[in-house]
Amino acid sequence: MKDEELSVRLREAAEAHRPDRERMLARVERGMAEGRRPARVVRPPRAAAPWLRIAGATAAVCGVLAFGAVAVTSAGGDDGPRGERVAAPPASSPAATAPAGLGALRTEDGPLWTDGAVDPHSNAYWAQSNVTLRTTRPLSALTVELRIALTGGVNSTGSWRSLPEKDFTVSATEDGGYLVYRWALKAGRTVPAGTHTFAGQYNHAEGERDAGGDYLTAHAVRVSGERASVGDYFGPDH
Structure with missing residues (x-):
């Protein structure tokens, strides 16, 4: 071919x-x-090992306790008197309302002046309420009461005052929906002129606590015999 x-x-x-x-x-x-290759399976991250979770929780609790310990050693600030002022009861508060008939409280009466405030070292589990009392004359009798509304989880963890411990009878009781701290000057003792601090400490439910229902009263007798009574609320607008 x-x-x-x-x-x-x-x-x-x-x-x-x-x-x-x-x-x-x-x-x-x-x-x-x-x-073709099979698609890669993405597995969710493994949960932290149990001992890590326990360690983390322990550290958090220790941090709260340490914070509370710092607050115990911190005294309330001395801002001095701010002039005569009348503390009106809170109009409404989820914490509590002032007892019927209490009404407005005078923060200044003659030589006596007072102020109530939540200590800035308080935290989400624990708080300290400070009573600042100023007198320009010596006192022969004095009774200070701090009332903390029994909102969630409130229970006493102690109290202190800047004046000598041996001069006062101190109690912490529950009465009428309040945790009541009471400092009473013993007979024959005297409170000198000056600025003095009384403080009540307590645990409470987790979170920011509303102190709008808390208040204080102080009744005193001067060495010369005149009487004076003051009080204040702990609300944000007090």
Whole structure:
């Protein structure tokens, strides 16, 4: 067979060939399926080991206790008298309202002046309420009462005063929906002129506590015989 005749037959055979398109596509798809890799499974992070959770909780509790210990050693600030002022009872408070008939409290009466405030070192579990009492004359009798409304979790953790401990009878009781701290000057003792601090400490439910229902009263007798009574609320607008 001549070369020219062979070339003609090969060309005719090539032109007559029609590829099987469906079969080719099927082979390609099969090859792609065989070459695919399964998707990687992303597993959620493992929870912290039990000993880590316990260590974390212990550290948090220690931090709260340490904070409370710092507050115990902190005395209330002495801002001095701010002039005669009448403390009105809170209009409304989720904590508590003043007892019926208590009404407004005078923060200044003659030589006696007082102020009530929550200590800034208080935290989400523990608080200290400070009573600042200023007298320009010596006192022969004095009774200070601090009343903390019994909102969630309130219970006493102690109290202190800047005056000598041996000069006072101190109690902490629950009465009429309040935790009541009471400091009473013993007979024959005297409170000198100056600024003095009384403080009550207590635990409470977690979170910011509303002190709007808390208040204090102080009744005194000067050495000369005159009487004076003052009081204050602990609300934010007192």
